[in-house]
Amino acid sequence: MWRTLAFRLTAGYALAGLFLVTFAIVSLYLVLVGELEKSTDLFLADKVHVLRTMLRERPDDQDALREEIELESAARQYEHFYIRLIDDRNTPVLMTPGMADQLDLAQLAKRTQLHPGRTVRMRGRDGHDFRVTGVSAPVGASATQSDTVQIAIDVSQKQELLARYRFWFWVILLATFVIFPLVGYQIARHGIRPVEEMATTARHISSTNLRERILPEGYPFELASLAGTFNQMLDRLEESFKRISRFSADIAHDLRTPVNNIRGEAEVALVRARSADEYRDVIESCLEEAVRLSDLIGDLLFLGRAESPLTDLRRELVDVGELLGRVLEYYEASAADGEVSLTKAVAGERVVAELDRALMQRAVGNLVSNALAHTPPGGAVVLGTSVEASMIHIFVSDTGAGIPAEALPRVFDRFFRVDSSRSQGLGGTGLGLAIVQSIAVLHGGKAEISSLPGQGTRVTLHIPIDCAAATKCDADMQLASSPK
Structure with a gap:
């Protein structure tokens, strides 16, 4: 079965479809991952900018800092974030409630110190994924001291979104694996139907039946051209067979005539005894017919040699x-x-x-x-x-x-x-x-x-x-x- 044109076309359609669908889904997945990470990084960068601004311009406004660090995150139902503010003596000043329950603060401090100013991944105590960053923030206009701001945002909701996307990716890929071969087979069968019709017509052709023709109406241009060429070939074959039939009839007639003449002359001569002159006339007549027959055979042999592709000219x-x-x-x-x-x-x-x-x-x-x-x-x-x-x-x-x-x-x-x-x-x-x-x-x-x-x-x-x-x-x- 794998040798058939329909199977090869179906396999080609199915593989091409699977490749395109897989490429599209993977590309969209990577774009989605990148956009989600970008939105998270922008959110963290925005928070860092707000806190730096407050510490530089309003370092004594503890209420505003407390509201930004302790209260805003608690008001969020999804995508919680946590902030810890540490002074230059490494003493925590402010921290979002529940942050110690969600994160290992020592590991948080270590990771942010290793990658200052950068956003890195971190696993929480309950298995949730976080994106964390840590930066130094100058305090006051004179910037005689600087605090450390550590921010962590829970991205588990986004990870669940990506997990659902991966699930539907496999569902779509499985459906594609089932549907595309079926659709490809129907397309292949429809595409090669004209070829099968040509083959059926060719099977009906024989030396006694050269009247079959292919109707190219409704065929694609390439197959219509092939059908036209096939019909022209059949026209030439039909004409050639007609000429061969006429040739066979003519050669039979032209060879039979001199043979019959020779036979008739000989039979008449043998009916009764004849004189030498009469026998001479009969022999001369037979010789004329024999020469004519020899010339005819010579001409036929010459035509046969002339039509041979191996004939060389001197x-x-x-x-x-x-x-x-x-x-x-x-x-x-x-x-x-x-x-x-x-x-x-x-x-x-x-x-x-x-x-x-x-x-x-x-x-x-x-x-x-x-x-x-x-x-x-x-x-x-x-x-x-x-x-x-x-x-x-x-x-x-x-x-x-x-x-x-x-x-x-x-x-x-x-x-x-x-x-x-x-x-x-x-x-x-x-x-x-x-x-x-x-x-x-x-x-x-x-x-x-x-x-x-x-x-x-x-x-x-x-x-x-x-x-x-x-x-x-x-x-x-x-x-x-x-x-x-």
Whole structure:
């Protein structure tokens, strides 16, 4: 149980509450003790001042001294005080009645002599606590002699007050020890209820049920933010599962089609005896389907490797214009057969960057192949590149049929075809643009597409480069290729 969040929060609340209550009560107790002692000391100091004044200004007024020493204390019901006046020959002159019964006068004289002018504690004969002090008081204006004034005040009432305070301190502390854990537990349970609801929602989620969502209304800001993030994760998972389902269905269809074609051709060929030319046609047809199946498997394996976090690029300094030129040369014959103009447009200085040459040629080749396949005779396909700050842009544009706006968000998905029947007729598998996007991502960039139906399509690869200036990269490449 001690491992649960509710227990830890409850323990934290309870300990914090106990500490604060204890600190507050102890602080108030110390303040109370200090104020009580201060009031007692002020009372004693006031009495000392009155007696000193009377002895200095009216030393012969015995009635006033007797009234101050013997009568005033007797009139008090609580907090009695006692005064003894001793002359310079150590003979008692006046003393409050009953003082000898309450205090050991010899001990009183000793303690006041050890601490002249200071207030000290002393225990009375019946166990009461006293605060006592003793000072010398000059007699008369000439101050030829001085008497000793000893004062003791009974503080047992204040001690009883402090005892009652300590009793209630322990009562409150005990109540706090019982109440705070209960209150803390309720607070903790209320605080972690949203977390429990999230856990309940998470337990209901499976590969067949990704529709569960957390309603963050009424949650604290931090938990509402967590709920929103959790819902976004579920949205991404749901979309990923949908794509995987579509991918599984598409791959099953695309693999089954060539296998069925091969099987059908073989079955038809074996129905009856055929001539050598007929068998040759069957074998050629099966070979075409086998090549198509091999290409499809190769593309799938490439995508699998490209998405692995352990995939490494074989980067080298590549002249992008030269790379585009080689791709153009490779597809010139296909363009000529389709009566499509295939040109290259490289703006500015020579563009050199660190790229994986083979992968980049494959990406650009896929784009050119798609462009040629969907551009009618008389159209044009353009390969180009440009540099902007630390980003290189490689594009392939065509004047073909274009892509509908609703299909653009999905063109980089695996096996997606804008026109399935047409793509099948052209031998497409729907993996070309997915491979292009994977290659761009491997280089730390991305692929973007723009298209207008009936006007054409433009696909651009945005690849970050390490060299800020193309000329510096060019110099590095020339140095690397120079004979040593």
